[in-house]
Amino acid sequence: MSAARAPGLLGSPALLSWIGVLALGVLLPFLVYPVLAMEMLCFALFASAFNLLLGYGGLLSFGHAAFFGIGAYVCGHAAKVWQLDPLLALACGTAAGVMLGVAFGAVAIRRQGIYFAMVTLALAQIVYFVLLQAPFTGGEDGLQGIPRGALLGVLDLQSESVLLGQRAAWGLYGLVLAVTVSGHFLIARVLASPTGLALRSVQEHEPRARSLGLPASGLKFGMLVLSAGLAALAGALKALVLGLAALTDATWQMSGEVVLMTLIGGVGTLAGPAVGAGLLRYLHHTLAGLGSWVTVVLGGIFVFCVLVFRRGMIGEWLAWWQRSRAAVGSSGR
Amino acid sequence: MSAETAPILACRGLRRDFRGFAAVEDFDLAVREGSIHALIGPNGAGKTTVFNLLTRFLPVSAGRILLRGEDITALPAERVVRRGLVRSFQISAVFAHLSALDNVRVALLARTGLVWQFWRARSTLDAFTDEAHHHLASVGLADLAHTPAVALPYGRKRALELATTLARDPAVLLLDEPTQGMGIEDVARITELIRIAARGRTVLMVEHNLKVVATLADTITVLARGRRLAEGSYAAVSQDPLVREAYLGHGGDAHA
Structure with a gap:
């Protein structure tokens, strides 16, 4: 921990x-019910995709559920009706x-702040x-009975087996984990690239970035498309896990929830949104017995x-860690 | 004083309306290549509007803008930069949470196609590090390369902004009130930096500090109520009765 290298997650x-x-x-999956674990991972990817736009592009989208939902429905349709391979x-x-x-970007990318959100x-x-x-699309019922299928026609994603005392569809879990981690790796990689630096400069001072010849609108458009694609991937993954593309996936409440996940975890941090998403899904699940009171409890949280962690949980932790490192650095001299 | 050679930057009949009010009207300007040209005038004369029009940050209502004789009136701001016309801002415009080094590196990055290479690692930027350090050193920021821009004192921020602008290697440099809000020491330093930066370049600057204008500018254009009032050397302009009435009359500090 002593070497001051490029900060990671x-x-x-x-x-x-x-x-x-x-x-x-x-x-x-050994700590929580495996299907819940997979759902947490899907939402982690969704929140991180959203954060790519809000935390690094400075754009508050209030329509990200559309990407999540369309991913779930199209993936479900492809698996169920076209009977395609899960991949x-x-x-x-x-x-x-x-x-x-691309369609959203064409209409919205030149709008700023609240106008972009609207x-x-x-x-x-x-x-x-x-x-x-x-x-x-199945109207109110959504798309039901989506088959998980067999990965590349070989690895059955449906069958469950017992591993170290835990029963789960381990093949599916492996796929979900691999896709989620890869998605996060892609986000981290893009943010650390020259494009990421250019994007940060646009977020810091857009007129200045433009005055240096950086294609500000183009960069934001690119981030919106990447964010939309990853959010849809997260939705598609969730449809495979639950065998269901639900209408709730595409509601404005879902767009609000991803904002919540991101803010609770820490906007503009790599790990924050994923942590916030995992936590919220976990609470949804464990508090399900409270019925509609869940909303009240989550609102309170x-x-x-x-009020307490203004930078989000991971944001506060990062700030604390940097402060303590700075303190160690100065007292060491 | 009209030059024989074609001006590097010119505008003709420039006009900009804001809700029926003409902020700039029938404005002609010709900036000679290699000169330092100052744009002065009382508050609200339209200087910054002219800047925003020339750099394509505002659409023009009428008139034409020519860079090296080519019409750039309809180009977007980013494209004008690629043709060598780069501006600074009235309020110090730096990327606050990037280090001084990254502020300059992002300008160097903007010149290349690397902006879109999102699959490349951060180490790609190392290619720009030496040149960035050179630009930082040229404005006296060599020791502050790793300081976040937000932590720099005001005068240093302006120096960083200048280094960033120069990293774009502009043929025509547009400076919007480079010494605004500075103490005497910083004004002297920035004046010297501009003089150095102007070597081999053309500079057009909006400036309130007449001492800076008198020291640096080859040609001065006086703007009042969106129109050109006078143009010439500092000596000629400061003797112009129209200018004295409109501008220097209540300036007080003008040693005309």
Whole structure:
């Protein structure tokens, strides 16, 4: 920990962080019910994709559920009706998200702040009504009975087995973990690239970035499309896990929830949104017995977090860690 | 004083309306290559609007802008930069949470196609480090390369902004009030930096500090109520009765 290297996920050296993430991913299904673990991972990817836009592009989208939802529906349709391989079904869902991202971007990318949020909200409502009314989406019921299929026709994702005393569809879990970690790796990689630096400069001072010749709108558009694609991938993954593309995936409440996840975990940090997403899904599950009171409890937690951890849980932790490191550095001289 | 050679930057009949009010009207300007040209005028004369029009940050209502004789009136701001016209801002515009080094490196990055290579590692930027250090050293920031821009004192921020602008290697440098809000020491330092930066370049600057203008500028254009009032050397302009009435009359500090 002594060497001042490039900060990784939590501020510590990068490689160590990724090993930690993988270890946590392997442990997770032994700590919570495996299907819940997979759902937590899907939402972690969704929140991180959203954070790419809010935390690093400075754009608050209030329509990200549209990408999540379209990913779930298209993947579900591809797996169920076209009977495609799970990987191809995931690819179809992601591609749909990318195309929707391009459409959203074409309309909204030059809008700033609250206007961007309003335009994305309006577009997402259009997508919601299409998913409600279109003949192949199952209306209120959503798309049910989506088969998990067999990966590359070989690895059955449906069958469960017992591993170290825990019964789960381990093949599916492996796929979900691999896709989620890869998605996060892609995000980290993009942010650390020349494009990432250019994007940060646009977020810091857009007119200045433009005055240096950086394609500010183009960069933001690119991030929106990437974010939309990853959010759709997360939705597609969730559809495979639960065998269901639910209409709730595309509601504005879902767009709100991903904002919540990101803020609770820490906007603009790599690990924060994933942690926030995992925590919220876990609470949803464990507090399910409270019925509609869940919303009240979660609202209370959100208010508490905003008041106490202004930077989010991981954001506060990072700030504390940097302060203590600075203190150690100065007292060591 | 009209030059024989074609001006590097010119505008003709420039006009900009804001809700029926003409902030800039029928404005002509010709900036000679290699000169330092100052744009002065009372508050609200339209200097910054002219800047925003020339750099394409604002759409023009009428008129044409020519860079090396080519019409750039319809180009977006980012494209104008690629043709060598780079601006600074009135309020010190730095990327606050990037280090001084990264502020300059991002300008160097902007010149290349690397901006879009999102699959490349951060170490790709190492290629720019030496040149960035050179630019930082040229404005006296060699020791502060790893300091976040937000932690620099005001005068240093302006120096960093200048280094970042120069990293774009502009042929025409547009400076919007480079000494605004500075103490005497910083003004002297920035004046000297501009003089050095102007070697081999053309500079157009908006400036309130007449001492800086008198020291640096080859040509001065006086703007009042969106129109050109006078143009010439500092000696000629400061004797102009129209200028004295509109501007220097209540300036007080002008040693005309």
